[in-house]
Amino acid sequence: MSDLYIPKLVRIEDVVEEAPDVKSFRLVFQDEELRDSFKFETGQFGLYSAFGYGESTFCIASSPTQKGFIQCTFRASGRVTNALSALSIGDTMGFRGPYGNSFPVEEWKGKNMVFIAGGIGLPPVRSVIRYALDRREDFGDITIVYGSKSVADLVYKNELAHWDERADINCIQTVDPGGETEDWKGKVGFVPTVLEEAAPSADNTIAIICGPPIMIKFCLSALDKLGFNDEQVYTTLENKMKCGVGKCGRCNVGDIYVCKEGPVYSAAEVKKMYDDF
Amino acid sequence: MEEQLRKEARRLLTEGEVAVVIGYGWNSRKTRVTPVFITNPDDADKLVFNALCVNNLSIYLTRKYKDIKALGKPAIVAKGCDIKNIVICVSEGQVARDNVYIIGMSCTGVVYKQELWQGELTDNIMPTKCHNCEVRNPHVTDIVIGDKVDFTPPEEPTGMVFDKIREFDRKTPKERWDFWIDHFNRCIKCYACRQACSLCYCERCITDKNQPQWIETSAHERGNLAWNLIRAQHLTGRCTECGECERACPANIPLNLVNSKQALIVKESFGYKSGFDMEEHPPMIVYKPEDKDDFIK
Amino acid sequence: MILSKEKLGALVEQVKISGALFAAPAVDGGQVVMKSVNVADEISFDYVITANSAKEYLFPQTETIAVVEIEKNKVKLSAVEPDAPETVLFGVRPCDAAAFASLRSVFTWDFIDESYTKREDKSIVLSVACTKGDEGCFCTSVGLKPDTTDGSDLQLKETTDGGSFVVEALTDKGKEFVKKFSDVFDDGSADTKAIFTPDEIPGGVDIEKIKERLADPAHYADPVWPELARKCFGCGACTFSCPTCHCFDITDEGDVFSTERKKNWDACQIDNFTLHASGHNPRDTQTKRWRNRFMCKFHIYPKKFTTKGCVGCGRCVRVCPVRLDITEVMAEFSK
Ligand code: SF4
Ligand code: SF4
Ligand code: SF4
Ligand code: SF4
Ligand code: SF4
Ligand code: FES
Numbered sequence: 001m002s003d004l005y006i007p008k009l010v011r012i013e014d015v016v017e018e019a020p021d022v023k024s025f026r027l028v029f030q031d032e033e034l035r036d037s038f039k040f041e042t043g044q045f046g047l048y049s050a051f052g053y054g055e056s057t058f059c060i061a062s063s064p065t066q067k068g069f070i071q072c073t074f075r076a077s078g079r080v081t082n083a084l085s086a087l088s089i090g091d092t093m094g095f096r097g098p099y100g101n102s103f104p105v106e107e108w109k110g111k112n113m114v115f116i117a118g119g120i121g122l123p124p125v126r127s128v129i130r131y132a133l134d135r136r137e138d139f140g141d142i143t144i145v146y147g148s149k150s151v152a153d154l155v156y157k158n159e160l161a162h163w164d165e166r167a168d169i170n171c172i173q174t175v176d177p178g179g180e181t182e183d184w185k186g187k188v189g190f191v192p193t194v195l196e197e198a199a200p201s202a203d204n205t206i207a208i209i210c211g212p213p214i215m216i217k218f219c220l221s222a223l224d225k226l227g228f229n230d231e232q233v234y235t236t237l238e239n240k241m242k243c244g245v246g247k248c249g250r251c252n253v254g255d256i257y258v259c260k261e262g263p264v265y266s267a268a269e270v271k272k273m274y275d276d277f
Numbered sequence: 278m279e280e281q282l283r284k285e286a287r288r289l290l291t292e293g294e295v296a297v298v299i300g301y302g303w304n305s306r307k308t309r310v311t312p313v314f315i316t317n318p319d320d321a322d323k324l325v326f327n328a329l330c331v332n333n334l335s336i337y338l339t340r341k342y343k344d345i346k347a348l349g350k351p352a353i354v355a356k357g358c359d360i361k362n363i364v365i366c367v368s369e370g371q372v373a374r375d376n377v378y379i380i381g382m383s384c385t386g387v388v389y390k391q392e393l394w395q396g397e398l399t400d401n402i403m404p405t406k407c408h409n410c411e412v413r414n415p416h417v418t419d420i421v422i423g424d425k426v427d428f429t430p431p432e433e434p435t436g437m438v439f440d441k442i443r444e445f446d447r448k449t450p451k452e453r454w455d456f457w458i459d460h461f462n463r464c465i466k467c468y469a470c471r472q473a474c475s476l477c478y479c480e481r482c483i484t485d486k487n488q489p490q491w492i493e494t495s496a497h498e499r500g501n502l503a504w505n506l507i508r509a510q511h512l513t514g515r516c517t518e519c520g521e522c523e524r525a526c527p528a529n530i531p532l533n534l535v536n537s538k539q540a541l542i543v544k545e546s547f548g549y550k551s552g553f554d555m556e557e558h559p560p561m562i563v564y565k566p567e568d569k570d571d572f573i574k
Numbered sequence: 575m576i577l578s579k580e581k582l583g584a585l586v587e588q589v590k591i592s593g594a595l596f597a598a599p600a601v602d603g604g605q606v607v608m609k610s611v612n613v614a615d616e617i618s619f620d621y622v623i624t625a626n627s628a629k630e631y632l633f634p635q636t637e638t639i640a641v642v643e644i645e646k647n648k649v650k651l652s653a654v655e656p657d658a659p660e661t662v663l664f665g666v667r668p669c670d671a672a673a674f675a676s677l678r679s680v681f682t683w684d685f686i687d688e689s690y691t692k693r694e695d696k697s698i699v700l701s702v703a704c705t706k707g708d709e710g711c712f713c714t715s716v717g718l719k720p721d722t723t724d725g726s727d728l729q730l731k732e733t734t735d736g737g738s739f740v741v742e743a744l745t746d747k748g749k750e751f752v753k754k755f756s757d758v759f760d761d762g763s764a765d766t767k768a769i770f771t772p773d774e775i776p777g778g779v780d781i782e783k784i785k786e787r788l789a790d791p792a793h794y795a796d797p798v799w800p801e802l803a804r805k806c807f808g809c810g811a812c813t814f815s816c817p818t819c820h821c822f823d824i825t826d827e828g829d830v831f832s833t834e835r836k837k838n839w840d841a842c843q844i845d846n847f848t849l850h851a852s853g854h855n856p857r858d859t860q861t862k863r864w865r866n867r868f869m870c871k872f873h874i875y876p877k878k879f880t881t882k883g884c885v886g887c888g889r890c891v892r893v894c895p896v897r898l899d900i901t902e903v904m905a906e907f908s909k
Contacts, residue, residue, distance in 0.1 A: 003653045004685055004686070004687055004688065005639050005640075005824060005835075005837065006639065006640055006651070006653045007651070009649055009651055051642045051644055051649060051651075051826065051830075051833055052642070052644065052826050052828060052829060052830045052831075052833040053826055054824065054825050054826045055824060056851075075851075077851040077852065078851040081851065090647060091647060092647060092648075092649040094651070213854070238850070239848070239850075239856070240847075240848050240849065240850055242822070242823055242824050242840075243822075243824065245684070245685040245687075246680075246683060246684060246685060247680060247681060247685070247687055247820065247822070248821055248822050248823070248824070248840070249680075249820060249821035249822075249842065249870070250821060250840070250842070250847055250848055252866075252870075252874065253856075254791060254794075254869065254873075254874075255869070255873055255874045255877055255878055257878075260684065272791070273791065274791040274794055274869075275791065275794045275795070276794070276856050276857070276862075276866075277856050304897055304899055304902065305776040305777065305899070305901075305902050305905065306709065306773075306776055308709060309897050310897070311805065311896060311897035311898070311899070312805040312896050312897075313805075314801075314804065314805070332895070332896060336807055337805075341807070341808075341845070341860075342804070342859075342860070343858065343859050344800050344804050344859045344860070344861050345804055391897070392892070460603065463602065463603050465635055465814055465839070466635075466838075466839075467809060467810045467811055467814045467841070468809065468810065468844065469809030469810060469811045469895065472807045472808050472809035472810070473807060473809060473895050497636055500827075521895070524895055525809055525811065525895040527625065527811040527814060527815055527893050528603060529603040529604050529605050529625075530603070
């Protein structure tokens with residue numbers, strides 16, 4: 001492939017302002033053939049180009065069960081993401097991927113699922129949530145614990161409302177103390193605490209965590225208390241990436257190239273890694 | 278001299294006056310000196326001082342070095358020329374004078390690059406700065422180690438860099454331009470020049486700023502020129518001509534030439550020499566009503 | 575087979591006529607570097623090792639990978655074919671030649687980076703065995719030697735009289751090269767100068783022991799790390815001059831109407847290499863960055879890519895402004 005680093009052109013079909021500085025794009029390949037042939041799995045990521053500015057890495061937030069488009073959600077925090085954020089419906093940007101490994105969702109058939117996310121950590125988890133909801137009969141109980149700093153910072157507000165309504169999902173939303181509004185109906189408290197209170201059973205259950213490192217750390221010990229072992233817990237690592245294909249040498253954690261062997265790891269695997277976070 | 282240095286280091290560490298002594302020590306083959314960080318008084322004997330001690334250790338006082346900062350208050354083994362950089366860092370609020378103990382070294386000159394050392398310090402392996410040195414007896418110190426050195430710098434600056442400058446002044450702008458383009462072309466944008474410089478202490482260098490991208494990061498003619506010009510500008514009137522950037526440059530670009538020419542201009546225009554006065558700020562960062570305006574044409 | 579230095583002129587000329595690039599050691603900016611030459615007179619023979627490695631001929635410092643033209647909402651994206659001329663790399667030291675296998679291993683595991691492979695496929699390596707060296711050289715400590723043939727298509731050894739080279743064709747490519755330019759190569763043999771032997775590293779080096787120690791993640795917490803590495807000031811000179819360093823950045827240059835996507839060298843020694851957009855930096859001190867370099871050379875390369883991360887060329891030792899000598903760290907981790 002001499003076009004290893006060459007993105008495919010995609011058109012922005014829809015823009016959703018999720019939270020301050022956070023946007024979601026629905027992207028459609030310009031090349032019609034690609035629209036049908038493009039395949040990916042939950043947990044994989046891509047590199048998104050704002051031409052004239054460069055590329056930025058984030059996960060694909062839609063689910064493989066949703067066809068014809070991909071969705072991504074990002075926070076405008078650097079040169080590229082700021083430039084992306086300035087684009088609007090109809091504009092063209094670049095995408096290459098999918099890269100990386102994925103959540104072993106096939107292996108999880110018949111299991112209960114606990115999804116834990118903080119802030120902008122929901123998008124990667126959301127891909128799996130959508131997948132599980134689209135194949136609802138394949139899974140047991142579904143618990144979602146999602147929190148952010150404030151009510152405004154919650155992403156996917158519409159979807160959250162929808163998950164809230166569904167009887168077959170236990171969706172718990174929380175905001176950090178001080179982040180609540182007057183009409184806030186969810187919980188107030190940090191995700192790890194709320195998770196411990198919710199106390200999902202560890203029996204035949206898989207937990208997926210994504211969020212800031214400190215939240216992950218405390219959620220891991222909360223899950224530990226709830227009886228989860230490290231093989232039952234998964235997370236996705238976010239490292240600085242430039243190539244996505246194991247060449248540029250910057251995503252490594254010790255000898256692991258996150259772009260190739262990751263970004264999805266079980267907690268057991270993470271604990272064995274070099275301290276390079 | 279080394280005995281005196283070690284004794285002082287031992288005293289400072291034993292009495293807890295400082296937590297670390299930043300100095301020079303031998304490499305394992307005893308052929309080159311390298312920076313050492315002495316925290317244990319028993320290791321004070323590792324300190325050396327000789328004509329190979331070309332590094333300007335003041336770089337380790339800047340905020341880039343979190344793990345050195347974490348050790349606690351430093352003492353630093355410094356030649357007069359190195360002290361000039363400390364002076365600038367103090368005057369620019371980067372280092373508090375009370376937070377560093379300066380062990381000033383009487384100095385008779387060093388080699389330009391350690392590789393040139395053949396057992397004897399001769400004029401032609403000494404950098405230009407040593408030929409014109411006004412601070413062989415260090416000027417801002419907490420203690421001076423070594424005997425007083427008798428040396429008066431020449432009236433007219435001498436040495437390779439100044440010879441080159443004089444030769445340059447006679448050239449046409451086109452010739453000068455070609456010379457620099459030719460040299461900057463070799464730049465590989467490694468930023469070793471910046472990393473070696475204790476006055477390039479910015480948390481985020483302009484070349485790392487990308488909103489907007491001021492300097493293109495590719496190593497091509499345009500990007501290289503932009504980088505080298507901007508770095509030179511940021512050092513106008515501040516650079517002490519310590520020569521660390523040129524020494525660090527893997528592409529052998531004559532950076533001292535740029536810096537010394539600028540220093541000459543600043544001296545002529547403002548009567549300012551950098552690195553001597555902790556109270557005075559370099560002229561490019563202050564405004565004075567009597568500043569010349571003859572550059573506006 | 576013999577290649578006399580007098581006939582080098584003819585070789586350069588014929589190579590150039592064939593349309594290929596001829597790169598060889600030559601003086602530039604006061605040092606001997608690998609450089610494209612037009613006539614044999616430019617070639618230097620008096621050098622220990624070129625200041626740069628030959629890698630920039632296969633993996634250039636800066637390379638345009640795509641051009642993007644933007645007009646209103648129309649984006650025209652064109653991939654740029656890598657510029658991969660036929661290249662003769664003459665006078666490469668054996669350590670540098672051995673490093674190509676390392677670069678190749680990174681650029682071809684799973685995904686293939688064709689800008690590298692195309693260039694490598696189109697170049698031919700004429701190494702010259704070392705008859706002199708300096709304190710920086712330590713190929714023998716990493717399992718190579720000053721006349722290693724790994725990565726060379728032809729290896730040249732200087733004759734005792736210094737006027738010629740004894741040539742050995744090692745690969746099919748090398749044999750074809752000799753056939754193609756047969757009139758410059760003469761039959762025969764001659765005595766060659768003694769091969770240089772690098773000094774032992776003080777304290778001794780045991781590569782297996784180093785690998786074993788690095789394989790245990792616990793060494794990250796070893797207090798010896800700051801002791802060894804905190805003096806590094808992150809200039810990146812070691813990584814840029816290293817023949818096996820492969821790291822790069824992808825960046826856009828231009829304006830919102832017309833932009834070039836570039837692939838530029840980058841290095842793990844530089845402070846913002848791993849800086850996340852959130853401001854978090856997993857390698858926030860120079861000690862950690864240097865530790866990564868050592869890991870890369872003696873753990874990641876051998877383990878992940880099963881090639882050498884370090885070929886013992888010694889450039890990083892020579893070029894380091896603070897004399898952070900990788901061999902001292904190797905000796906420490908051989909304990
Ligand atoms: S410039 Fe002066 S103080 Fe500095 S090394 Fe030379 S002689 Fe010593
Ligand atoms: S040290 Fe030399 S090669 Fe490196 S960026 Fe500075 S001028 Fe360029
Ligand atoms: S690590 Fe140093 S000695 Fe080893 S190959 Fe790289 S530059 Fe050469
Ligand atoms: S990670 Fe560092 S040492 Fe390894 S190849 Fe990249 S720049 Fe070189
Ligand atoms: S050359 Fe020396 S100072 Fe520069 S990054 Fe490498 S080890 Fe650090
Ligand atoms: S992102 Fe380039 S190697 Fe992983």
